[in-house]
Amino acid sequence: MTYDIAIIGAGAAGIAAARTVLALGKTCVVLEARQRIGGRAFTDTSLGIPYDAGAAYIHFADRNPWVREAKRLGIETRLWRGWTHHEAWQGGAPLPEDQSAERRYGYGEFWDHLETLGESLTDTSIAEAAHHLSPSAREAARHFSRLALGEEPSRLSLQDYQVQWAGPDRVIPSGYGTLVTTAAEGLPIYLGAPVKRILAVSNGFELETGQGTVRARAIIVTVSIGVLKAGHIVFEPGLPTHILKALDGLDMGALTKVALAFDGERFGLKPGEDKILLDAPGGSMTFEVWPFDRDIVIAVTGGDAGREISQLSSPAAVDHVSGLFSTITGRDCRPNLRGGSLAGWWSDPFAEGGYAYAHPGAFSARQALMETGIEGLYLAGEATAGGRFGALMSVGGASYAGWEAAKRAIKRLR
Template sequence: MTASIRLPSSIDVAVIGAGAAGLAAGRRLAAAGVDCVVLEARDRIGGRAHTVERDGFGLDMGCGWLHSADANPLVGLAQAARFTVDDTPPPWQQQAFDLGLSRAEQAQLGEAFEAFGARVAEAAAAGQDRPASDLFVAGERWNGLIDAISGALNGATFAEVSTLDYDAYADTGANLRVVEGYGTLVAALGHAVPVVLNAPVSRIDRRGPVIKIETARGMIEAKAVILTLPTSVLAGEAVRFDPPLPDLIEAAAGAPLGLASKLHMTVDGAEDFPIDSQLWGRTDTAQTGGYHLRPFGRPMIEAYFGGDLAWGLEVGGEAAFLDFAASELSDLLGSSFRRRIRPVATSLWGADVFARGAYSHVLPGQGDPDSGARARLARPVEDRIFVAGEATSKAFYGTAHGAWAEGERAAVEAIVALGVDPRLSSVPEDDGDRGG
């Protein structure tokens, strides 16, 4: 557990946001001997990497998979910190009991999705920055379910996703999990980082030789700032810049956060279901949930809702999520199934004023890797304001490890700007403590 420190009056580098990017930046700065502090609006660290304890289990409300595990720096950090890394294959490639989708239809869906991806890649190779949905085959049976998959991947339908940006994602296909929770891991890795909690930033004044930062806990001056706020928070101008930074705000608006929401449920008679299996509620629409049955072998179901469906359900809160899930699962498993499930935790990232969504996607027309939204976000301002987060990661956007790597990148930029040689420092790999 990270204890909040007092707000200092001045600092070399102020990091805004204690999610994966902010904590990675804080670790890297501290390793270089740079005096730094991380300012966090919430009363906890981790940001959208957040694990809650329910019924004796660590349930991830945000990120839950160590994606691209063979290229993911957090895998080694998790192992060094003695977390339990699980290598059970993900359930995404099959429909439990073949309910609603025969084996042949599952194969057809897989082929249709691969063919769609190939068409997107071809368009991207030709430099076309257009809605990925333009590459649907008109009238194809699987378009709705492919858009439901986009809700999980992007938090938005493919009509809102740039072909260039979608194609730039570099998934290696290797996926692992942390039994104790991904959020628990990220928080443990940040336990030694100096963090001021309950300190939302309202204004950044860059008119003088030092940057003045107004927070709910008071004013702090810094030589440099690393911004790790979600793009929808930046675009919503929750933080005021003096003078304004319209290019930064426009870039953030070009890579808004989509929404992916989770509902964790316990289920009676869980032994009826195969461990780590999945069901899609429906196969003819994007307005459907994905249901991970018995994750880690637990007597639970993790329901996943993306895009417009998630935004709509958030309006009704946990009750709306439960009613939707119960209806879909009852249609598949029988009307009595509704009585077998009980909600234990629901994520509401869209309603969270410090998140305003789950993870970023780039709008059509904003996907150019050199001049698009992500590239513009990552450009330093006056060589003293640096931006980092999953939204600045071109190859691993939407992931905690993408945010982590970007936090380290921004920290190195700040270190160099301060005249410190970043090669003189290294970050320890085993300073996390899963019990801490």
């Protein structure tokens, strides 16, 4: 069958694109490699307790389309008011008050400095921007980069980060992944259909999938730039030089989560507490304790430490991380562990990383991806969301990007 538009990937971008195409009266199909919908918005229920293995926060909630969507679907969201208690640990003990104060001061100095840079920003790295600040501000830059952006600060373009929209966050007790999946109900999505080859033909494209060949007049490719760079999809003819150059300027960070489910023992810790082990091997690691008052702890790390953990097997990662969590519980927590799970996006062939970042000097790469120069071929997803919207690295941004690509594709078809 020939469709007006074929969409590759059933994550937030693909879902937004498909809904737009159908709303505007064209035919489409969504081809998804995995056996599930949602991509990097995934609420894992395999431990019997739902938790978001990928996206968890509805960022810039004042203008994020997912807030409206949750309301429409009757899915509860809550304003995120931050952790009830944040505590840093080092050398097997909480940081003494004077060192905690120093740490807070470092964060303040780092944020103030970014604010003073304002418009006069050059496309340098986050590490470079912080290099003349105090040691505690430089440490703040390192922790923030790894744990929020998933990458080492020397590799991150400061300008890319600075265009990001700010605003309130909301959380979803039933999970961001659940919300995204529910929004996709009724869409023409084929699961287990990895696209392997895209061939430009006279009046459109032929797509080779694990389930046969699909033809479409236009295509919207929403796979991560990690998947594109890994060459899992072969384009014939190949992608133009300016797209390959833009891809060179972008890479995937390695934000990584490990979930630990417990038998009800809470080790004296309260729901909503957040602990950070500053000296975890390879880089800092946070522990989000009993989110939504559930018997689960989510460990988060990023950058090279995230890469190392992602390459372990799930049981080995759970063992490693529960050993580290035992530092905080004060005794071996493993006898109370009911199960655990690694969300190793870095070693996942359908993600190839957490989310895209621009290298210093490559600030314009996201925008460049939006004009492929090939008639009828559109790239869209969280990586392109920073081109026109300051919504990069997010589910909301991916949706904006999918929606925009669909409108452009339809305009061309008309």
